[in-house]
Amino acid sequence: MTFDWGFVGEAMPDLLTGLRYTVQATVLGYAVALVVGLLVAIVRRGAPPLVAGTVHWVMEFIRCTPLLVQLFFVFYVLPGVGIELSPLTAGVIGLGLHYAAYTAEVYRSGMEGVPRGQWEATRALSLPAHRVWLAVILPQAIRRVIPALGNYLIAMFKDTPLLFAITVPELLFEANQLGGQYFKYLETMTVVGLLFVVVSVPSAIAIRLLERRYAAV
Amino acid sequence: MPQSDDTAPRAETEAAGAPAAAPEPAPAAGAHDGDGPLIRFERVVKRFGDNVVLRELDFNVEAGERVTLIGPSGSGKTTILRLLMTLETVNGGVIWVNGDPLSHMRKGERLVPANERHQRQVRRKIGMVFQQFNLFPNMSVRRNITEAPVHSLGVSREEADQRAEELLEMVGLGDKIDEHPTRLSGGQQQRVAIARALAMRPEILLLDEVTSALDPELVAGVLDVLREIARTTDITMLAVTHEMGFARDVSHRVLMFDEGQIVEEGPPEQIFGEPREERTRSFLHAVLESG
Amino acid sequence: MNFFVDALPLYLNGARYTLLITVGGCALAFAIAMAVGILGSTRSAALRALASVYVEVFRGVAALVLMFWLFYAMPLLTGYRLEPVFAAILALGLNIGAYGAENVRGAIKAVPRSQYEATVALNLSWTQRMRLVVLPQAWAQMLPTFGNLVIELMKGSAVVSLIAVSDITFVAQQLRTFTGETVLAFAAALVTYFVIAQVFVALMRLAERSANRRLGRIPARPRRRAKPAGAAAKGGAA
Numbered sequence: 096m097t098f099d100w101g102f103v104g105e106a107m108p109d110l111l112t113g114l115r116y117t118v119q120a121t122v123l124g125y126a127v128a129l130v131v132g133l134l135v136a137i138v139r140r141g142a143p144p145l146v147a148g149t150v151h152w153v154m155e156f157i158r159c160t161p162l163l164v165q166l167f168f169v170f171y172v173l174p175g176v177g178i179e180l181s182p183l184t185a186g187v188i189g190l191g192l193h194y195a196a197y198t199a200e201v202y203r204s205g206m207e208g209v210p211r212g213q214w215e216a217t218r219a220l221s222l223p224a225h226r227v228w229l230a231v232i233l234p235q236a237i238r239r240v241i242p243a244l245g246n247y248l249i250a251m252f253k254d255t256p257l258l259f260a261i262t263v264p265e266l267l268f269e270a271n272q273l274g275g276q277y278f279k280y281l282e283t284m285t286v287v288g289l290l291f292v293v294v295s296v297p298s299a300i301a302i303r304l305l306e307r308r309y310a311a312v
Numbered sequence: 313m314p315q316s317d318d319t320a321p322r323a324e325t326e327a328a329g330a331p332a333a334a335p336e337p338a339p340a341a342g343a344h345d346g347d348g349p350l351i352r353f354e355r356v357v358k359r360f361g362d363n364v365v366l367r368e369l370d371f372n373v374e375a376g377e378r379v380t381l382i383g384p385s386g387s388g389k390t391t392i393l394r395l396l397m398t399l400e401t402v403n404g405g406v407i408w409v410n411g412d413p414l415s416h417m418r419k420g421e422r423l424v425p426a427n428e429r430h431q432r433q434v435r436r437k438i439g440m441v442f443q444q445f446n447l448f449p450n451m452s453v454r455r456n457i458t459e460a461p462v463h464s465l466g467v468s469r470e471e472a473d474q475r476a477e478e479l480l481e482m483v484g485l486g487d488k489i490d491e492h493p494t495r496l497s498g499g500q501q502q503r504v505a506i507a508r509a510l511a512m513r514p515e516i517l518l519l520d521e522v523t524s525a526l527d528p529e530l531v532a533g534v535l536d537v538l539r540e541i542a543r544t545t546d547i548t549m550l551a552v553t554h555e556m557g558f559a560r561d562v563s564h565r566v567l568m569f570d571e572g573q574i575v576e577e578g579p580p581e582q583i584f585g586e587p588r589e590e591r592t593r594s595f596l597h598a599v600l601e602s603g
Numbered sequence: 604m605n606f607f608v609d610a611l612p613l614y615l616n617g618a619r620y621t622l623l624i625t626v627g628g629c630a631l632a633f634a635i636a637m638a639v640g641i642l643g644s645t646r647s648a649a650l651r652a653l654a655s656v657y658v659e660v661f662r663g664v665a666a667l668v669l670m671f672w673l674f675y676a677m678p679l680l681t682g683y684r685l686e687p688v689f690a691a692i693l694a695l696g697l698n699i700g701a702y703g704a705e706n707v708r709g710a711i712k713a714v715p716r717s718q719y720e721a722t723v724a725l726n727l728s729w730t731q732r733m734r735l736v737v738l739p740q741a742w743a744q745m746l747p748t749f750g751n752l753v754i755e756l757m758k759g760s761a762v763v764s765l766i767a768v769s770d771i772t773f774v775a776q777q778l779r780t781f782t783g784e785t786v787l788a789f790a791a792a793l794v795t796y797f798v799i800a801q802v803f804v805a806l807m808r809l810a811e812r813s814a815n816r817r818l819g820r821i822p823a824r825p826r827r828r829a830k831p832a833g834a835a836a837k838g839g840a841a
Contacts, residue, residue: 164771167772
């Protein structure tokens with residue numbers, strides 16, 4: 096069997112539609128991860144020990160269990176309790192929560208990197224809590240973890256094919272469907288693999304440049 | 313040691329201040345198969361970026377000779393040892409060891425930069441003790457001393473073990489053979505490092521500021537071991553040190569370096585007693601003041 | 604409660620597949636990580652380039668896509684169909700092996716240069732230097748990230764349920780379909796994965812402690828969980 100380039104051309108529009116869903120899920124999921132992760136990090140730092148400890152173990156649980164099963168959980172369980180979700184929304188929630196467990200750790204390390212003197216200075220000025228976080232701590236903490244956060248953007252992009260399992264019509268879903276329909280798995284799957292390499296390798300290199308730039312800080 | 317017949321007498325007559333004289337034609341050469349000196353630097357140039365560390369340096373060391381390199385930091389002394397150990401490569405000139413080019417190898421009539429295999433061949437004869445000891449933390453004291461003889465020289469385990477015991481006895485650490493190196497004091501670690509270097513039976517021993525990283529009270533023990541080696545063996549030694557008393561006791565010849573050149577050389581009595589060069593005088597003055 | 608009593612044997616059976624794929628994938632990933640990581644730390648520019656092409660390509664493609672390619676596309680190319688379990692082991696091993704290779708390369712680079720210099724002074728060959736000095740010392744540095752990668756691979760193994768290997772996730776899907784107990788089916792699966800992960804975490808921590816003891820580094824107090832499990836794999840895209 097030979098590689099059918101003509102078919103690749105015909106399949107491209109459908110695959111690119113799939114890629115649009117892939118990108119959409121990545122961007123939205125990442126936004127959820129950035130926000131939820133930050134909240135988790137702040138809670139773990141500021142909340143009473145019991146709450147902080149619970150949050151810690153929930154995050155540990157999320158990190159130690161497969162994203163695929165978490166996606167199934169969101170996709171099948173939430174409608175059962177009356178929350179109707181589109182597959183894409185369920186996917187964005189699943190991805191976002193899973194990666195929030197990782198970004199929370201990144202924020203935490205960033206906060207630990209803020210010198211103690213900065214915390215003490217805010218106390219000396221008796222700044223209100225929200226000013227402490229927004230004006231002093233977070234700007235310093237986030238700046239130094241930008242490359243690490245960027246890495247999770249790429250990682251999440253590479254995890255989006257899992258959404259295929261909850262019927263989001265993303266790239267792998269389209270490829271699988273086209274492949275099954277015309278029995279052209281070789282062409283479609285190869286193109287999907289190449290598309291992922293084409294997007295993630297340059298992104299990884301870009302992150303490395305970012306790292307070099309922010310490493311000096 | 314193969315060249316012992318050749319060098320033992322010289323060690324005794326060194327007080328006459330002769331070693332710096334023109335290379336003798338090595339009468340009873342023994343293993344020393346070249347006609348010239350054991351070590352020869354020939355117009356050696358070493359640069360780090362724009363910084364020229366050695367500028368066309370020439371000097372010789374005879375078999376069995378003990379030479380101390382002194383001079384302000386950054387004058388290229390340590391670089392000389394590192395070049396000999398093949399930890400650095402020359403930018404110009406040639407280093408000869410026993411008549412073989414170290415930094416280069418013969419290819420027909422020409423000399424080309426040495427490859428790894430050639431370097432391994434030549435540096436078999438050379439051992440080095442480092443400022444920071446550099447013991448292997450993943451091995452016991454015993455294995456630190458025995459691994460290289462077993463794997464590099466092909467000595468049997470039993471023989472290597474026995475030699476390790478003897479050497480540790482000599483450096484006064486006979487009871488530490490199964491210790492972990494990180495459990496030892498700096499002075500003890502350095503003495504193990506000396507034993508490790510000697511286990512390879514080198515003809516040339518390079519000592520790179522071996523007491524600089526030690527607490528003052530541990531320096532004497534290490535220097536005593538080196539004095540003992542100087543007294544009982546005929547190993548050729550090149551030492552970079554700030555311990556002027558040690559330099560005076562053990563060396564046949566002292567080389568004063570500054571800015572990649574030899575400013576002055578001579579027997580220790582002369583260099584320390586009546587230095588001719590102003591730079592030597594001011595350097596010694598500064599060292600002795602602070603010491 | 605009835606659900607769990609009936610379902611437990613099924614989950615245990617699923618766990619057998621999960622463990623089989625995890626252990627097989629780890630073995631493959633470890634071999635690749637060592638080989639490619641050592642290549643990437645050699646002085647030869649060509650070998651280093653080869654290693655980094657491997658790393659970039661196999662980190663760039665998700666294990667799921669790779670598995671689908673091996674399972675669906677490759678037979679059309681070669682005429683030979685892989686066992687699903689084997690396709691999964693191959694895909695996860697190749698993918699996690701790329702992350703592991705970066706870990707090995709970094710750990711080798713972190714061995715102090717002075718140690719390398721001591722091996723030169725003792726005239727050890729490249730092979731002896733690696734075997735006797737560099738790798739034993741780099742080992743302690745590699746272990747924490749290897750631990751994360753083991754967890755990452757174990758989690759990644761859930762994708763085999765999509766090519767009908769009856770692992771834990773597959774069992775959960777089946778139970779959901781047949782019993783309608785959606786919450787319980789998936790919750791039990793998550794807990795099973797979590798328990799397996801904790802066992803791996805504990806084992807890796809023992810290995811780390813013994814590696815550090817061998818280097819004469821005795822931890823003053825038990826270390827807190829340093830990094831989140833899998834952070835290196837997920838975050839290691841750069």
